[in-house]
Amino acid sequence: MTMGASSRCVDSTSRVPATAGRVVVGIGELAVSDRAGEIIVTHALGSCIAVCLFDPVAGVAAMLHFLLPEGAINAERARVQPATFADTGIPLLFQSAYKYGLDKRRTIVKLVGGAEVGEPDRTSFQIGRRNALAAKNLLWRNGVLVKAQDVGGHTARTVHLTVQDGRLQIFHGREEIREL
Amino acid sequence: MCSLRLPEAVFGPGGEAAMRSAVDDVAERSFFVMADACDDARFDEMAASHANWLTAVVRFDEGSCVGEVSCTLPASLAASLFGAFSGRDPDDPAPGTDELVDLVGELANMVCGSWLTRAANHQTFTLCAPKVTSWSGGWACAPAAERGLTLSIDELPFVIGVRVDVISDPSAATPSLA
Amino acid sequence: MKPMRILIVDDSAMMRKMIRRVLTLSEVPVDEISEAGDGAEALRFLETHDVDVLLTDINMPVMTGTELLRELASNPRYIALRRIIISTDGSAARRDEAAALDVRCYLEKPFSPEVIRDVLTEIA
Numbered sequence: 001m002t003m004g005a006s007s008r009c010v011d012s013t014s015r016v017p018a019t020a021g022r023v024v025v026g027i028g029e030l031a032v033s034d035r036a037g038e039i040i041v042t043h044a045l046g047s048c049i050a051v052c053l054f055d056p057v058a059g060v061a062a063m064l065h066f067l068l069p070e071g072a073i074n075a076e077r078a079r080v081q082p083a084t085f086a087d088t089g090i091p092l093l094f095q096s097a098y099k100y101g102l103d104k105r106r107t108i109v110k111l112v113g114g115a116e117v118g119e120p121d122r123t124s125f126q127i128g129r130r131n132a133l134a135a136k137n138l139l140w141r142n143g144v145l146v147k148a149q150d151v152g153g154h155t156a157r158t159v160h161l162t163v164q165d166g167r168l169q170i171f172h173g174r175e176e177i178r179e180l
Numbered sequence: 181m182c183s184l185r186l187p188e189a190v191f192g193p194g195g196e197a198a199m200r201s202a203v204d205d206v207a208e209r210s211f212f213v214m215a216d217a218c219d220d221a222r223f224d225e226m227a228a229s230h231a232n233w234l235t236a237v238v239r240f241d242e243g244s245c246v247g248e249v250s251c252t253l254p255a256s257l258a259a260s261l262f263g264a265f266s267g268r269d270p271d272d273p274a275p276g277t278d279e280l281v282d283l284v285g286e287l288a289n290m291v292c293g294s295w296l297t298r299a300a301n302h303q304t305f306t307l308c309a310p311k312v313t314s315w316s317g318g319w320a321c322a323p324a325a326e327r328g329l330t331l332s333i334d335e336l337p338f339v340i341g342v343r344v345d346v347i348s349d350p351s352a353a354t355p356s357l358a
Numbered sequence: 359m360k361p362m363r364i365l366i367v368d369d370s371a372m373m374r375k376m377i378r379r380v381l382t383l384s385e386v387p388v389d390e391i392s393e394a395g396d397g398a399e400a401l402r403f404l405e406t407h408d409v410d411v412l413l414t415d416i417n418m419p420v421m422t423g424t425e426l427l428r429e430l431a432s433n434p435r436y437i438a439l440r441r442i443i444i445s446t447d448g449s450a451a452r453r454d455e456a457a458a459l460d461v462r463c464y465l466e467k468p469f470s471p472e473v474i475r476d477v478l479t480e481i482a
Binding site (some may be wrong): 302 | 371372448450469
C-alpha cells in the first residue's frame with residue numbers, strides 16, 4: 001500500500017470540516033487513513049466507545065465512534081448509519097480498513113470511552129459499561145484481542161490517533177491525561 | 181426479588197452483596213454481559229416462556245461450614261453465554277448438550293468461588309465438581325429451592341440459590357434454604 | 359523469544375478451550391499447547407513430555423492442582439517449569455500456599471482473555 005493515498009470518512013460525512021492533517025469522527029461515524037501526516041480525532045466520548053485500529057506494517061489507522069450496543073433497537077438507523085451501533089459498526093470498521101491493506105492479525109486494537117455520565121447506580125441503564133462489553137464481546141468472537149483500553153469513569157474524553165505511528169492520546173478538554 | 185439468607189457468623193453482613201459483586205464480575209469478565217436486578221414478577225414473566233432449563237450446583241466445604249451454590253438458567257441463555265465465553269463464531273455449529281453442561285458447570289464454579297473469595301476470604305474452601313441437571317416443562321417444574329437471587333441477563337432469567345449449613349458454630353442461624 | 363510448550367490443566371473442557379484460543383490469537387510465542395483434565399493426568403503427561411509453562415486449576419477431581427504442584431516442587435526435574443495457577447479461589451491461604459510452591463502467577467477466575475495473554479507475555 002503506497003503512502004499518501006486519500007483518507008476518507010466512510011459511512012457518514014463528518015459535519016466538521018477537516019482541517020489540514022485532521023480527520024474528525026463524529027458520533028455514529030468512522031474513518032480510515034493511511035496518510036502518514038494525519039491524525040484521526042473524535043471528541044466528547046461520553047458513554048460512547050471509540051474503537052481504534054492500527055496496523056504498523058500497512059501504516060493504516062482507523063477509528064469508529066459508536067453510540068449503542070445493538071442495531072436491533074433501531075433497524076432503520078442501523079441500515080442507514082451502521083456506525084451508530086457496535087454490532088454493525090465494528091464489522092464495517094474492519095471491512096473498511098481491509099480495503100486500505102489492514103491485516104487483522106497485525107492490528108493493534110484499543111478501546112476508549114464508555115463513561116457513565118451522571119451518578120451511576122443500579123437503576124441507571126449504565127450504557128457506557130454495556131457499550132464497552134459489547135465491543136469486547138464482538139472483538140473476541142471475531143478473533144481479536146484488545147491491546148489496551150481506557151474505559152469507564154465519569155468524564156468525557158477526546159481521542160487523537162496518529163496515523164504515522166498509531167500513537168493514541170486521550171484528553172479531558174485540552175489537557176492530555178494519558179497516552180495509551 | 182428474593183434474597184439469600186446467609187449466616188452472618190460465617191459471611192458477615194455483606195454476604196449477599198458479595199454474591200451480587202461476584203455475579204457481576206463473572207458476567208462481565210467471562211461473558212461480556214451485565215446481570216441486572218429483577219423483581220419476582222418480571223422474573224416470572226420472563227421465565228414463563230422458556231421450556232428447557234439447566235441448573236448447576238457446586239458444593240463447598242470448609243469443615244465447619246458446608247453448603248452449595250446453584251445457578252439456574254434457560255437453555256437459550258446457556259447457549260448465548262457459551263458463545264460469548266468460547267468466542268464462538270455465529271456460523272459455527274451450535275453447542276451440544278455436553279458443551280452446555282460444561283459451560284453451566286463452569287459458570288456456577290466461578291460464581292461460587294468468586295463469592296466465597298469475597299465473602300469469606302479468611303477461610304479456605306474446597307469446591308466439589310459441579311453437578312448439572314436439565315429439565316423440560318418450564319420454570320414451573322423447577323425445585324422450590326432454586327429461587328434465590330433473581331436476575332436477568334440480556335432479558336433472560338437467571339437465578340442464584342445458596343444453601344449453607346454451619347456445623348460447628350453454635351451461634352449461627354439454623355440451616356437455611358435460600 | 360523461544361516458543362513455549364504449554365500445558366493447560368483444568369477439569370472444564372470449556373476453560374481449556376478458551377485459554378487455548380487466547381494463546382492462538384495472541385502474539386505469545388507458542389510451540390505446542392497440550393491439555394489435561396486433572397492433576398494426575400498432567401503428571402503422567404509431564405513424565406514423558408517437556409513442558410515450559412504449566413497453567414493449572416486448583417479444584418479438580420482425582421488430583422487437585424495443589425497436590426500436583428506439591429509433586430512438582432519435590433522433583434528437581436521440574437525446576438525450570440514455570441507455574442501459573444488459574445482458580446476461582448483467591449483466598450489469602452491459597453495464595454500463600456501457592457507462593458510456597460514456586461508458583462509464578464496466581465490468576466483468579468473470572469478473567470478476560472487479555473489477562474491470559476498479558477501473563478504469558480510476561481512469562482515468555
